[in-house]
Amino acid sequence: MSTSSTGAPRRPTMADVARAAGVSLKTVSRVVNNVPTVDAALAERVLAAVTELGFRRNDMARNLRSRTTSATVGLLIEDLANPFYSAIAAAAAECALAHDTMLITASSEEDGDRERRLLLEMCERRVDGLLVVPAAADQVYLRAEIDLGTPVVFLDRPPTNLRTDTVLIDNARGARSAIEYLVAKGHRRIGVLSDWLSIYTMRERMSAAEAALERARVPYRPDLIRYGLHTLADTETAVEAMLDSDEPPTALFALNNRLTLGALSVLNRRGSDAVIVGFDDFETARLMPHPLTIISYDAREMGRVGAELLFRRIAGDASRPQTVVIPTTLIERSTG
Amino acid sequence: MSTSSTGAPRRPTMADVARAAGVSLKTVSRVVNNVPTVDAALAERVLAAVTELGFRRNDMARNLRSRTTSATVGLLIEDLANPFYSAIAAAAAECALAHDTMLITASSEEDGDRERRLLLEMCERRVDGLLVVPAAADQVYLRAEIDLGTPVVFLDRPPTNLRTDTVLIDNARGARSAIEYLVAKGHRRIGVLSDWLSIYTMRERMSAAEAALERARVPYRPDLIRYGLHTLADTETAVEAMLDSDEPPTALFALNNRLTLGALSVLNRRGSDAVIVGFDDFETARLMPHPLTIISYDAREMGRVGAELLFRRIAGDASRPQTVVIPTTLIERSTG
Numbered sequence: 001m002s003t004s005s006t007g008a009p010r011r012p013t014m015a016d017v018a019r020a021a022g023v024s025l026k027t028v029s030r031v032v033n034n035v036p037t038v039d040a041a042l043a044e045r046v047l048a049a050v051t052e053l054g055f056r057r058n059d060m061a062r063n064l065r066s067r068t069t070s071a072t073v074g075l076l077i078e079d080l081a082n083p084f085y086s087a088i089a090a091a092a093a094e095c096a097l098a099h100d101t102m103l104i105t106a107s108s109e110e111d112g113d114r115e116r117r118l119l120l121e122m123c124e125r126r127v128d129g130l131l132v133v134p135a136a137a138d139q140v141y142l143r144a145e146i147d148l149g150t151p152v153v154f155l156d157r158p159p160t161n162l163r164t165d166t167v168l169i170d171n172a173r174g175a176r177s178a179i180e181y182l183v184a185k186g187h188r189r190i191g192v193l194s195d196w197l198s199i200y201t202m203r204e205r206m207s208a209a210e211a212a213l214e215r216a217r218v219p220y221r222p223d224l225i226r227y228g229l230h231t232l233a234d235t236e237t238a239v240e241a242m243l244d245s246d247e248p249p250t251a252l253f254a255l256n257n258r259l260t261l262g263a264l265s266v267l268n269r270r271g272s273d274a275v276i277v278g279f280d281d282f283e284t285a286r287l288m289p290h291p292l293t294i295i296s297y298d299a300r301e302m303g304r305v306g307a308e309l310l311f312r313r314i315a316g317d318a319s320r321p322q323t324v325v326i327p328t329t330l331i332e333r334s335t336g
Numbered sequence: 337m338s339t340s341s342t343g344a345p346r347r348p349t350m351a352d353v354a355r356a357a358g359v360s361l362k363t364v365s366r367v368v369n370n371v372p373t374v375d376a377a378l379a380e381r382v383l384a385a386v387t388e389l390g391f392r393r394n395d396m397a398r399n400l401r402s403r404t405t406s407a408t409v410g411l412l413i414e415d416l417a418n419p420f421y422s423a424i425a426a427a428a429a430e431c432a433l434a435h436d437t438m439l440i441t442a443s444s445e446e447d448g449d450r451e452r453r454l455l456l457e458m459c460e461r462r463v464d465g466l467l468v469v470p471a472a473a474d475q476v477y478l479r480a481e482i483d484l485g486t487p488v489v490f491l492d493r494p495p496t497n498l499r500t501d502t503v504l505i506d507n508a509r510g511a512r513s514a515i516e517y518l519v520a521k522g523h524r525r526i527g528v529l530s531d532w533l534s535i536y537t538m539r540e541r542m543s544a545a546e547a548a549l550e551r552a553r554v555p556y557r558p559d560l561i562r563y564g565l566h567t568l569a570d571t572e573t574a575v576e577a578m579l580d581s582d583e584p585p586t587a588l589f590a591l592n593n594r595l596t597l598g599a600l601s602v603l604n605r606r607g608s609d610a611v612i613v614g615f616d617d618f619e620t621a622r623l624m625p626h627p628l629t630i631i632s633y634d635a636r637e638m639g640r641v642g643a644e645l646l647f648r649r650i651a652g653d654a655s656r657p658q659t660v661v662i663p664t665t666l667i668e669r670s671t672g
Contacts, residue, residue, distance in 0.1 A: 072440070072461075080429060081636075086422035093416060093442055102457065104408070104438045106429055121438065125408075264623050282620070287600050289625030300417075 012053040020049035047147045071101040074122035075131045079107050084299050091303030099311050112136030129310045134159055151313030155306045157200035167306045167324045171204035174295040174328035178277040179212035182251045191242050191249035193259040194227035205255045224249055235262025251275040257282050285333040297328045348389040356385035383483045407437040410458035411467045415443050420635050427639030435647050448472030465646045470495055487649030491642045493536035502659045503642040507540035510631040510664035514613040515548035518587045524554055527578050527585035529595040530563035541591045560585055571598025587611040593618050621669040633664045
């Protein structure tokens with residue numbers, strides 16, 4: 001908002017936005033209230049005026065509400081029942097409580113339409129901010145909300161087509177350290193297990209793993225690179241097939257905790273002594289009977305840092321969007 | 337609400353309640369809005385009048401709200417990062433979504449004051465209903481909310497001093513089957529590991545286990561009955577001490593998943609072949625190197641059944657409060 005030398009700044013109104021954008025007040029209202037039928041070019045003009053004038057829809061709604069109820073923030077993750085996400089949720093809830101704020105949680109189940117629907121519903125109820133692990137192909141549908149003053153922090157994966165605060169894991173370094181560890185132990189036939197490559201973390205980990213394999217001059221073996229493994233059953237089938245091949249891998253790198261469990265299950269059943277390195281720590285990792293090395297990081301810290309960033313934005317911090325990277329550590333977890 | 341033969345029923349107002357209770361309108365308002373300074377006897381008179389007249393505070397607030405935002409329910413659990421609770425939360429969120437409702441989640445961390453504060457905050461923001469795993473000594477502080485029309489369903493543990501819907505696990509049957517299984521395998525020195533006995537499920541499981549031990553004429557060995565083990569470290573210390581005794585146990589019954597992990601950790605480290613039966617299933621149970629038998633039940637089903645009950649109440653079901661019991665199954669999980 002611009003200030004003037006003649007007195008206190010006047011808050012821009014919807015009418016100011018309409019004038020600056022050269023559109024009707026009704027069009028501004030529709031953009032501000034997320035009515036989906038607004039023409040994209042018109043919406044773009046309205047949002048440009050919103051940004052230029054520093055118009056904020058929520059000021060009044062928030063002030064009115066604060067007299068009757070306290071604040072809320074929304075958290076959208078993939079699946080609350082996965083320990084990675086429940087650690088993030090627990091840390092975010094803790095931080096929200098310290099800010100006298102309640103946390104609304106919902107799971108996208110890796111479904112982009114569901115993500116969009118849940119986040120726009122949270123916006124409709126005027127949450128003070130959003131923490132999002134994005135699954136959809138892009139998050140441009142949040143642009144109007146962000147321009148109108150609802151801060152959004154992305155966790156684990158960056159948004160597409162938006163500039164906003166993001167907290168990521170150091171995926172590339174973690175994957176590189178996994179491959180370097182296995183190569184240093186003398187492994188040359190290393191199987192790599194990945195979930196869908198539509199997931200940002202999988203792409204990052206996979207390309208860093210492939211680059212590290214190449215740097216170590218490990219011969220390229222396409223049959224040892226398996227992706228699209230989204231369920232335990234997918235993973236078990238893929239690992240069985242690798243072990244049944246003429247030149248089975250002597251080591252596996254599993255790019256997330258679900259893949260690690262699937263691989264462990266097959267190796268145990270088959271009595272295989274292939275080594276496993278798994279991305280993502282889990283509570284019982286140290287109790288596993290099989291040699292197990294983990295690319296570990298602090299998932300609660302991701303939730304905490306993301307929530308703290310969000311509350312700074314809610315309190316008015318308008319500095320440049322930040323990307324915070326949570327480091328990884330390679331840990332030999334198994335007692336086996 | 338009573339109907340009259342002369343026309344549509346008139347909804348009782350706060351003034352009607354004040355008249356019936358013989359108190360001022362201000363007193364009614366204070367009770368209805370949870371102001372904590374109201375004299376207990378006065379509050380009791382107001383709530384009696386509320387019940388008799390069928391007064392509902394929320395009717396108007398809900399109708400007003402429904403024009404701008406959609407519905408919310410609150411879920412209070414012990415700790416979102418524990419897989420038992422995150423399974424409940426995931427199922428409740430799923431069910432809420434099917435009812436176009438958002439779920440607010442918070443963790444009590446087994447702290448009664450925190451429970452009370454969080455639940456009353458949720459009530460202040462006029463949630464449509466509450467799902468609660470209670471930790472406090474009693475829940476009488478919710479009585480006014482319930483009488484005023486906010487349905488509450490308790491999960492895993494019944495409330496104290498309230499009559500309302502409750503979903504429980506069949507703790508007694510689960511604990512009995514664990515002891516009978518171990519006795520049938522020939523064990524006579526069975527260690528029992530329990531968390532705080534202030535927790536309902538621990539008391540239920542412990543007394544059923546003790547009764548089963550007595551029925552099986554297993555000699556009473558107080559050094560093998562350990563309770564108050566709330567952390568992994570507590571548990572590991574207790575198990576170490578049992579194993580170091582002159583007559584160590586040949587089997588352990590751990591009354592929850594945290595206790596099972598603590599016991600497994602010590603047995604692995606010591607190379608002990610003592611058998612473990614653990615209450616609560618967990619994802620990696622089948623991968624454990626140690627003989628492991630689990631008292632399993634469907635935690636998601638508890639969340640689902642509780643949320644369905646809650647939405648029936650929100651939709652107006654005024655039938656007698658129910659207690660639903662989720663069955664347990666004994667499963668030999670380990671491949672070891």
